[in-house]
Amino acid sequence: MPDFPWQSAFEIREQVVSGAASAVDMARAYLHRAEALNSTLRCFLTLDYEGALASAAQVDRARRDGKDLGPLAGVPVALKDNLCTRGLRTTCASKILEGYVPPYDAHVVDALRAAGAIILGKTNLDEFAMGSSNENSAFGNVHNPWDLNRAPGGSSGGSACATAAGLTALALGSDTGGSVRQPAAFCGITAIKPTYGRVSRYGLVAFASSLDQVGPMARSVREAAQLLEVIAGHDPRDATSAERETGAYLAACDRGVRGLRIGVVRDLLEGLQDVDVRSAVEAALGALEKAGAVLVDVSLPHADHAVSVYYLIATAEASSNLARFDGIRYGLRVQGEDLAETYTKTRAQGFGPEVRRRIMLGTYALSAGYYDAFYLKAQRVRTLIRRDYDAAFERCDVVCTPTTPTAAFALGEKTSDPLQMYLADIFTLPPSLAGVAALSTPCGRSRDGLPIGLQLVAPPFEEERLCTVAQAVEDTSGLGDAHPAALA
């Protein structure tokens, strides 16, 4: 294994398919590396030696038998721990689900297994995917592999960290308001938030059902595109799963940007306080123009309201979705005098502070007398945000912004002020609310050497365009094969 651990998913598959390396040896190598570095990074909550080695042995057997091997044969994948895995504990990084072992696999897990992927284990996250720094995990926070004192982002911080640090080739996260894109930006990898409905949510523990999507994370655009091809597609078990043909995402990476119109949100770019982020984004735009893309100015006049709208809608949906955690059917139970006290005690002890805060805010926004003023109003403003994109996409093919206002912030920097933490999501929230497709890919480094992410946004079901443009960014960014130095 010459380039271990930084070899691509394609190279891993090639080695396994040709017999140059066995899938079992490959899985063992990544599991050992993950175990060795996890005490430092804390990105895995569970490593599944048994399951991973059994799947790998199956791939090796299939190869010896001359069977067709799937597109991810022998490729290690890490799963955010809010994706249900049959027989493997799934905690959502919450005490309330600490010992939960799902009796079924999520749709994306079925798809990975069918593609020959090796599931290494389950990654850390903000409890129930609620957070932007991974500091809301009940089982300890994750460290950014580029600077251990900084946050990896959230909520898919464990998946982003594990991928960036070479503990896995690929990972899946989930994105409700930026939860694959923001940690991807902070950790210097690529992640895709597919169009709502593109990937089945069956077996993804629900946070905000009108926004949640499972998204691929990888060290290169092509690998993320390949992973999206594997997990996308209609699934009758999710009523919101779209009956759309899966795109040719991998092929789209090689189309080139000549003639594509890139929408630049000029006032947003000029309003950026962080000069490193601004210059990295401007350099990426310049490189795209040089590669033949056409830059056009667009505006998203209602994007500033996205934080308010999102934190009303997502919390309202969360307050309803999390009602199921009551100590009766699964997870923690704290016995009270009667049933009502059992509910309240279980939930008070089982949920961490951020989850409780969001349940409170959402319950308030939906409660009698406040529904019109908060929840319904937020849904109306959401329409304005959606219309902003409709108008922008009449002028351009892809909208381009930074993924985050700054590079990775320090651990502990925002934990005492929830609102400041929410405001860190300002650029990733509008596409989520509009339901459109979005992607984050590295476009530069800050003066401190921290990764900076570029966010690309395309109309619903146009993920191919994202892959085309992101590949051009990757080709021209000059970032090459740099990896977190601390872990070499």
Next chain:
Amino acid sequence: MADARISLEQVLHVAKLARLTLSEQEAREMQEQLDAILRYMEGLDTLDVSEVPPTFHSIPMLAPLRPDVPARCSDRSEILAQAPDSQWGGFAVPLVLEVE
């Protein structure tokens, strides 16, 4: 907090609706944090959206129907194995009704 956007009584009422218990200290902290968040959200009041329809789902879709085909459902014992307490093939809960 005299001009708070949400009173301590409201915080406690919402906690009750959400089946959460908050200590006095926690309730006060929650009030402070929710107050700051709700103040920020007042920015929405600068928009007149009375004529704008709400977007409950970003991608327009109809509730799909599927053929009514019998299929195997999950195994009961496997599901009950995840319950904190089960008896006689069902979820066991604390007493709901008083017993004389």
